[in-house]
Amino acid sequence: MAKYKGRILFVLAGALLIIIWDFIYYFVLQYSFNLQVDLLFGTLILFIGYYTGKNYDESNETVSAISKSEEKIKRLNEELHLVLQNITEVVFHTNSKGEFQFLNHSWEELTGYSIKESIHKNALHFISLHERHEFLRVLRRSISEQKEKTKIDFSFQTRSGQFRWGEVNIKLNYDENGELAGTVGTISDITERIHNEEELLEMNETLAIESQKLSVAGQLAAGIAHEVRNPLTSINGFLQLLRDDADEKTREYLEIVFSEIKRIELVLSELLILAKPQSVTYKRINIVETLDHVAKLLNTNAILYNIEIQTAFKQRDLYIRGDENQLKQVFINLVKNAIEAMPHGGNIMIEAGLNEYNKVELSFKDEGIGMKKQILDKLGEPFFTTKTKGTGLGLTICLRILRDHSADISVQSEQGEGTTFSIKFEAAHQQERKKREQTQKVW
Template identity: 45%
Template sequence: MKFISKHTAIVYLIISLVWITSTDILIDKVDITDKLYDNLQFIKGVIFSVVTSILIHFIIKKHNAHKKAEENNNELSILINSMPDFVSFKDGKGRWLKVNDFGKELYTLENIDYVGKTDTDLAEMVPFFKDAFLYCVKSDKEAWEKGVLSRCEESFPVISGEIKTFDVIKVPLYDEDNNRKGLLTIGRDITQLKAAETMLLRKEKLSVVGELAAGIAHEIRNPLTSIKGFIQLMKESKQSAPKEHFNIVLSELDRINQIVSEMLVLSKPQSKTYKQFQLNGFINHVLKLTNHEALLYGIELDFINKSGNPKLYGDSNQLIQVFINIIKNSIEAMPKGGTIKIVTEKNSDRINISIIDTGHGIPKDRLERLGEPFFTHKEKGMGLGLTISNKIIHEHKGSMEITSEVGVGTRVKINLPIYNME
């Protein structure tokens, strides 16, 4: 604006001098009366005043518009700098235009001229964040390809050594001709939230293990009774024990070891490991873990396979927790015993897994609130089972639907994608 004002003043001065000089020369050359001369001078002055007024009006209008734009820009800067989130603007070619104070501090850009630089340039200028900047190149490309608001999670180490996780929203902007205009990126620090989720997931998992302990203890007590009996028999017998007795003892010890190993796998905190696995083997493993508790309540678990044996992809340990939670709820809803059906059905490229009980059912008002954090009618538990289960299923690109009728029973239908190797 200062350049425009200075430039305009020089042009105005030159035009004014040319106008005054040239009109005076023309008027002096013409043989006219004094009265006409005075009239021409007056007209010249009026024209000069009108043009000057129009020019001053234009300058004032331009100045006010610039001042307002500057005020808006300052307000916007104050707003984004006061935000506890990362905010950045890039042009259509991925060059940084503006980043708020949070972003400067996060990437240590306070003393770096980042304007006009791409993520690739900044990766060389700030080597510590090289991987983070190069990942931004990839995520920005994906955002442009989608052409609409996109959301993802990004994790990277910061100067303090902590691993930060951000919930990132990218908004691609286009001009009237649908050309790339800019990219707005907003990142919210969810590191503490993810840590809290992990802790709650671990607590809920351990809670499940604790509640299953009664069934496991009952299952372990049976082989222990057999072992104790044979040991006492061997001790009292004056003859050497038959080989079959040793085989039975070893077999029962192996059985105990298997039960304990299954519980350790379930309770052990593990990082997410996504890989393919067979559906039938997965369901049978869940049934082995829950069958102990079901037997205590006189409940039979019936696996009805209508889908063959498709492959799924995901973290089987997390999905095991989901199915155990659901089956446990069904067991608790059937104090008089009965049968819980686990039915698998193939639906195009997805699989439906239904857990159906004949328990007392769930009233409509409670059914609507199922899945809300800390909503529970149990004396024990934190009310996080279904909340966490929903989250796990969602992360596996699936869905969970619960239908129930009081006095009839409850059906929980989980829909997951079938793994396609192509």
């Protein structure tokens, strides 16, 4: 009904006008009745009224539609403004000169500068002086190549004087002549990422140094083995001849010498293991069976020290690819170290299972004396040991074996609370799947 409101009103107004006109024409002025003139006049007035009302209704509909569109646009603008002001990244707009025309509130959180003092200032003003040349070079090259988008990493100084890193993604807008008309884009804070990359680089450098140390230790081991073993054998032989004809006091001294020679031979044997490439055979093995065998092998020795070796396996079948003999050497070394760290007895717990990343995870936990952080940091260094009769090469060899098996090892220890060694292997089915995928890529 509202749609035809104007037409109804104007037609009624026309009818009222006809009635008034007829009243004045026939009753007041006393003119004679003329049906043809009345019909023509009445039809004309009603048509004009209907047409005017129709235009009025259409105008109202147009005004209403415009009003609704304006409300919708206003609501969309408010929502867009809300999004821009609450997004964590800085959103900006610059003119052709690089002067800020718009900034959201994240700008204040990132830089410490207010939006009011930053608007209409050149964006380069907020970039570190030594970075501006490189920033301009990349930007000018992008403009000369008519690129629509570009990304630049840069450092900047906050209002408080703190240096931070940002990543800017820029959308370049051009006019019809191909000239830069302005830019829009976002700025992300990547300071933490840069610091993590620096730490990773430093860590890689440290690992490279440690790897070089091991390489040098291996080369030294090969030289020591050849240069020392032969004369040591001769010395040992002649000392045995002297012992046969020596008196009791001399024999006592010679026994000390033989004890030290054996210690030298032990060090040489471990150096040879470290230096000499071992013959390894990688195959699919059930690591649970290997751990079971190690636990049973060392349990008798552990009982002598009032220690019980316990096992807890989440699955009975955990397959990895590796050399079983080498891995047994690692596990035996870890359990022996645990036994030696428990002079007052206790429990050693060996656990195995699949972790949340679908990797085979083993742990060796003791209730021993634990280690200080300074000792933990040096674990695995050649010739570093806390034992009075140790060579400092056992754990170094274990780490090399685990590295050859692409395994990760981590150590947690607290003084007086014991130590836990955790080892993570890639599951056999995962390795086999990757190998198949690589083969398919080749073909």
